[in-house]
Amino acid sequence: MERVVSEAQLTAAEVARRAGTTTPTLRRWVKQGLIPQYHGVWTPAACAHARIVARLRERGHPLGQIRTASLEGRLAFAYIQDLLPALESHCTLDEAARETGLEPALIERIFTTMGLPAGASQRISADDLQLLRYCAAMLAAGLPLIAFLQLARVYGQALAQMADAAVRLFHLYVHEPLMRDGVPGLQMAEEMEGLASEVLPLASPVMDHVHRRFLAHFVEQDVIGHMETDLDAGAPLDLGRLRVAIAFADLAGYTRMTEEQGDEEAVGAVERFIENVGHTLPEEARIIKTIGDEVMIVGSDPATLVDWAVGFQELHATRPLPRIGVHFGETLYRDGDYYGREVNQAARVAARSAGGEVLVTRPVVQAAGPHLHFELIGEVRLKGFTEATELFLARAAQD
Template sequence: MSEPERITLAEVARRAGVKAATLRRWVQTGVVPGPTDGVWTAAAISHARLVARMRERGHSLAQLREATAQGRLAFGYIEDLLPPATSDHTLEEAARETGLEPALIERIYSTVGFNAHALRQISADDLQFLRYCAAVLAAGFPLVAFLQMSRVYGQALAQVADAEVRLFHLYVHEPLMRDGVPGLEMAEEMEGLARELLPLASPMMDHVHRRFLQHFVEQDVIGHLESDFGDSEPLDLGRLRVAIAFADLAGYTRLTEEEGEEEAVSAVERFVENVEHTLPDDARVIKTIGDEVMVVGSDPAALTDWAVGFQTLVAERPLPRIGIHYGETLYRDGDYYGREVNLAARVAARSAGGEVIVTRSVVEQAGSHLEFELIGEVRLKGFKEPTELFLARVADDD
C-alpha cells in the first residue's frame, strides 16, 4: 500500500486561500481539524476551505467553532469523489477544439443551466461534453430540438443532484450529528458511504432512462399511427394534440391546518403515487405543483376512463377532483403550453371532490360505457367565451 501524500500546512493554506499563520491559528483554536498522524486528510483540507469561504461571508470564528464541534461542516467526503474542476481551456480554445461557435457554446451552457462563471472554467471534462454536443449536431439533429433536449437534461439532472445532496444530508449527515460523532470522523464515514454509492448512480439512471425510452418510443409509434387513421388536420411544427388532465386534492389546505404538514404531505405522496401507478400506458405525469398533478396522454377516451375509475377507488378524504380537456398544445422543453392547457386547469378548478369534469372535445372521443351529464355553459376565469362542461361517470346498466 502506497504512503498517503504528505501535504504541508502551507500547501493546505494555499488551497484554502488563507495565510499559513491563519490556518495554524484555526487548528490551534479547534475551528479546523488538524492533520492526523502528520497527514492532512481530504476531509480536513475541505474543512479548511469551507471555513475560509464562511469567514469571507462574515461568519465569526465562534460560530464556525460551534459548527465544527457539531459536525455541520463535515463535507470532506466529496473532496476526492468530485474534485473541483480546473480551468484548463478558454472559450475560444473550446470553440476551436469542438468546431462549435463561441456564441453557441454560451447558448448550450445557458440552456443546460450552467452559470456564466462556468464559461471561465472549462475543464477537460467540460470539453468532452462539448464534443458530444458537437457530434449530436453533426449527426443532423436539429438545433432547436437539441437545445430543448439540453434544457430538459439540465432541469432533470439538477433536480436529481439536488435531491441526492439533500437526502444524504437529511438521512445520513443529520443522524450522525445527533449521535455526537466527531466532525472529522463523521466526514470520513460519509466519504466511505458516498464512495460506494456514487458509482451506482449512473448505471441506475441509465437503466431507468432506457426503460422509459423504450416505452415512449413505442407509444409515439402507436400515437402517430392512430393519428394517421383519424380525420384530424395536420398540426404545425412543434405542436401536439393531446388530452390534458389536472387533478388535485379538495380541501388540502384545510387538511394541512387540521392535521399538520407531515400528514398533509403524506396524503399528497400517496395521491401522486396512486396516480402514477394507475395511469394508462399512453399517459404520464408531466409535473406536480403542491398537491396538483398535470397528466398528459394521447388518448382522451383512455384518460377519461382512468379518471372515472380512479375516483371510484378513493374512499377517504381528501377526495381528488379532476378536470380533462382535449386540444392542440405547444410542446416545448418537455412540457405543454398554450390556451388548451390553461383551459384544462380551469376545468379542474370547477370540479368538486370526487368529480371528473370534462369538456365537449373529450365527450366526443369517449366510449359508450361512460355517460356525461351536461352541467351547462360556464364562463371560466380568463376566457371570454363560455365553455360547455360535463360531469363524467360510469353509465348505468339500465
C-alpha cells in the first residue's frame, strides 16, 4: 500500500504529483506570486491552489491572468478544499477486492454506477475502502445485486446534484458578493473558509435526518400501496414493474413568457409553479423530476391524482396557466424513475392540453369518483402511437 501523507505539511514532490506538474514549475509559480498561501511550507490549502493553477494552465490561461485572478480572490474557493478529505491512494483495486470480498470487476461497476470519476477504482482511498466495506455488507445481508446497483446509481446521482448545487450556490451568494465588495484575496479566502468550516460538518446530519424522514414516509406509502394493489383484481405484474398514475404538468406559453419578460421573471414563475405543485400534492404522490417548466408526478391512486389536478387548476386564474395530463398504467421502475409506453402516453396527453385544462385517459375516468365530470373530446392519435387514444377533459361536477 502507498504511504499516507500527513495533511499538516506536504512535500514539494507530493504537491507536484497532486497538481500534475513538476517541482521546478512549483518553485517558479511560488516565485511569481501565483501561490499566495505558500509561506515556506506546503499546506493542503497551498496544494489545492497549486492544483487550480495547474488546471488553468492546462486550459491555456497565461500566468499574468492567473496571478491577477489570485489577487482579486477569484481563486479563493481553493482554500475550501483544505476542509475536505484528501483523496490519497490507499490501496490497489486487487487489494480492495481481497479486503472486502468483492470482485474487482464489481468494484469497478460500483464506482461507475455511482458516477465517480473515471479511474477512481484505480486510486482507492481509505474512505473509498470503507465505502466498499459498507457495499459488501449490504450485499452480504441479502440485498439483490440488481436492487443494490439501482440504489447506488440513485444515491450517486442525487448526491452529485447536491454537491454541485452546494458549490454553485456558495459561489453565487458568498464568493461573488465578496468579490463585488472588493475584499482582498487572502481575507476573502479566510472568510469563505471560516463559513465553510462551520457549514460543512452540518451537511451530513441534515441529509441523514431528511433521508430517514422520507424513508418513514415512503415505507408507509408502500404498505398502503401494496394493500390496495392486492385488493385490485388486476393481473400480477412482472418483477420490476409497477402500476401507477402518472401526471405531467407544465406552464402554457412559458417560452413566450421567457422572450417577453426575460429569464428572471420566467424562472420565478417556474419556481412558484413547482413549489405550488409540491405543496398541494396528495400524500401518496410525489414529484419524480422536473425538466425546465415541466413536472412529472407519480402516485399510486389515479382517482386521488386527478382530484388534485382539477383542484390545482381551480387555484390558478392568472397566466401562465398550468396544463396537466393524467394517465394510469403499468410502468418499468428503474433507478428511482419510471419508464415505458404508459409514461410516454401520459406526456403526450399533457402536450395536447391547453392552459387551464386537465386531460385524462379512460383508465383514469374509470377510477375517478362521481364528484368529477369528464367530457369526451374524442379519439386522438398521439404522437408516436399507432392507435388512437380516448381523451377526456376533467372538471369538477356542477351541483
